[in-house]
Each structure stands twice: as structure tokens, then as C-alpha cells.
Amino acid sequence: xxxxxxxxxxxxxxxxxxxxxxxxxxxxxxxxxxxxxxxxxxxxxxxxxxxxxxxxxxxxxxxxxxxxxxxxxxxxxxxxxxxxxxxxxxxxxxxxxxxxxxxxxxxxxxxxxxxxxxxxxxxxxxxxxxxxxxxxxxxxxxxxxxxxxxxxxxxxxxxxxxxxxxxxxxxxxxxxxxxxxxxxxxxxxxxxxxxxxxxxxxxxxxxxxxxxxxxxxxxxxxxxxxxxxxxxxxxxxxxxxxxxxxxxxxxxxxxxxxxxxxxxxxxxxxxxxxxxxxxxxxxxxxxxxxxxxxxxxxxxxxxxxxxxxxxxxxxxxxxxxxx
Numbered sequence: 043x044x045x046x047x048x049x050x051x052x053x054x055x056x057x058x059x060x061x062x063x064x065x066x067x068x069x070x071x072x073x074x075x076x077x078x079x080x081x082x083x084x085x086x087x088x089x090x091x092x093x094x095x096x097x098x099x100x101x102x103x104x105x106x107x108x109x110x111x112x113x114x115x116x117x118x119x120x121x122x123x124x125x126x127x128x129x130x131x132x133x134x135x136x137x138x139x140x141x142x143x144x145x146x147x148x149x150x151x152x153x154x155x156x157x158x159x160x161x162x163x164x165x166x167x168x169x170x171x172x173x174x175x176x177x178x179x180x181x182x183x184x185x186x187x188x189x190x191x192x193x194x195x196x197x198x199x200x201x202x203x204x205x206x207x208x209x210x211x212x213x214x215x216x217x218x219x220x221x222x223x224x225x226x227x228x229x230x231x232x233x234x235x236x237x238x239x240x241x242x243x244x245x246x247x248x249x250x251x252x253x254x255x256x257x258x259x260x261x262x263x264x265x266x267x268x269x270x271x272x273x274x275x276x277x278x279x280x281x282x283x284x285x286x287x288x289x290x291x292x293x294x295x296x297x298x299x300x301x302x303x304x305x306x307x308x309x310x311x312x313x314x315x316x317x318x319x320x321x322x323x324x325x326x327x328x329x330x331x332x333x334x335x336x337x338x339x340x341x342x343x344x345x346x347x348x349x350x351x352x353x354x355x356x357x358x359x360x361x362x363x364x365x
Contacts, residue, residue, distance in 0.1 A: 077281040084115045084133030089240040090158035092305040093328050095312045097295035106287035117190035136194035136269045137340045145350045152278045152361045155271040155292040156329040162259040163324030166243045168252035169235045170228050178203040184234035187219035195237040198258040225251040240323045286363040299328035332360045
């Protein structure tokens with residue numbers, strides 16, 4: 043199987059409008075009372091965003107009176123930039139990029155929904171199949187591809203590497219590569235390793251382009267909070283009913299994503315992989331509610347590796363509305 047056969051290509055724009063199914067919703071189907079009934083949401087072509095697609099697929103946004111258009115982003119840095127520019131209303135992104143932007147005053151952000159947490163196999167470091175590398179320690183001083191520097195990818199590698207006595211410099215040891223191009227980068231030898239997520243981990247393994255040398259979904263980074271959905275403080279303050287409607291739809295979808303079959307069914311809707319291929323993927327968790335205690339774990343790890351020096355108070359950044 044070739045990499046393109048499993049490569050994920052997000053549909054350019056998806057609009058909520060399918061009939062709802064599953065648990066009941068709580069919002070007006072006509073959007074009456076919402077400050078804004080059409081919103082643009084930034085997303086990424088990864089299994090982490092399956093709940094968003096479930097909400098679209100099952101009409102959860104429509105039940106809340108929302109029409110959602112999605113646009114594809116390359117990573118957390120682009121998410122921050124496009125939120126700041128007002129090009130998107132809500133965006134999926136990793137917590138490291140979000141908290142770093144907040145600490146650097148690059149964006150006055152608010153987290154409106156949790157998204158994904160790691161599990162065994164969901165995040166991994168891969169090397170070419172014939173590479174002599176057998177551990178993260180062997181990768182010291184070598185080039186590791188990540189989708190964005192100084193984000194969750196590099197941080198997980200640094201933490202797992204530390205457990206093996208390896209030290210990685212964020213500026214010198216990591217290079218940026220879009221997720222769909224990681225298998226090609228391994229085959230060309232432009233990098234010594236990549237930090238990939240599902241479905242790209244499985245794609246690279248199946249194609250023969252690489253093998254897993256470190257599973258970042260296991261200790262010391264097991265069950266790590268990976269990403270969520272954020273907006274700006276200005277948007278959430280101006281559109282509280284719209285944000286609450288988005289949250290209700292996502293809460294329903296996150297709950298349904300806890301059933302593996304719902305995720306497997308949704309993946310072919312916004313990717314080019316088949317249901318059979320989707321069934322092979324390793325999936326993580328889709329938390330239903332925002333939990334400041336969980337997210338403080340991200341801040342603690344960021345401070346451990348010098349991403350930020352100051353403490354970040356997570357609680358005020360979370361938008362939690364009543365059902």
C-alpha cells in the first residue's frame with residue numbers, strides 16, 4: 043500500500059446540514075437567538091478532529107441553528123495566526139501552541155471545547171525502515187520532522203527523550219514538515235525521523251517507508267492532553283450564545299466519538315481512506331468536558347522544557363457554559 047493510498051486530504055469546505063441522529067440536542071434548529079449562525083472552523087486532516095466531523099455528519103450543528111464551514115490548517119501556528127486575523131471564528135489546535143501564544147500575548151484566546159488526548163500508537167516517532175536507530179537516544183543531534191516547531195510534537199519528543207537520557211534542542215533538532223509529507227521525507231532522507239500522528243503513523247508503516255521507534259502515547263506522556271478548539275476572547279464575548287451552541291454540538295459529538303465505530307464511520311467523510319483502513323487506526327480519547335486540572339499538565343511540561351517561564355492560569359482561559 044502506498045502512502046497516497048492512506049494519505050488524508052480534508053474536503054475543502056464542509057457545511058453542517060445532515061439529519062441529526064443519536065442523543066437529543068438543546069438548541070433551536072432555526073438559529074433564533076444566536077448572534078451568528080454561520081461560522082468558520084479551522085481543522086486538520088487527523089483522527090483528532092473526528093468529533094467535529096461527527097457533529098457535521100449527524101447534524102448536531104444544524105440542530106443548534108449553526109452552519110459550520112471548515113477550512114484546513116497545517117498546524118497550531120497557523121491556527122493562532124488565522125484566529126488573530128479574524129479569518130476563522132473557532133479553530134482546532136494543539137494546547138502548546140495556544141498556551142504559548144497566550145503567554146507571549148500574541149493572542150487573547152479562549153478554549154471552547156476539548157478535542158483529543160493521546161493513547162498508545164496515536165503519536166509516534168518513526169525512522170526509515172532500514173535505519174540503525176533503535177531509540178530516541180540514538181536520535182540526538184539528528185533531524186526530526188514535526189508539523190510545527192515548539193508545539194505539542196516537539197514537546198512530547200523532548201519529554202520521552204528525557205526519560206531515555208536524550209536531549210533535543212527545539213531550534214537545532216526539529217524541522218517543519220506537513221503531516222502528509224512525512225513519509226516522503228523519510229524515504230528521501232531529508233530527515234532522520236518524524237513525529238507523526240494517526241492516520242499518518244499507520245500510513246507510513248503500511249507503505250514500508252518507516253517504522254516506529256518510540257510510542258509517545260505511552261509513559262511518560264501517556265494520556266496527554268493534545269488539542270482542543272479555541273477562539274478569541276473578543277469573539278466569545280461578542281457571541282456567547284453562538285459559542286454555547288457550538289459547545290453543545292461538540293459535547294454530543296465528543297461523547298459519540300467515545301464509540302470507536304462512530305469515528306471509523308466518520309473518517310472516510312473527510313479523508314480519502316476507506317472504512318477498512320480507518321478500522322486499523324489507533325485512536326485516542328475525545329474528552330467531553332474541559333478540565334483545568336488536565337490542561338495544567340500541558341503547562342507544567344511547557345515550563346519543564348523552557349517553553350514558558352511563568353505560570354499560566356488555565357482556568358480563566360476556559361469557556362464553560364451551562365448545557
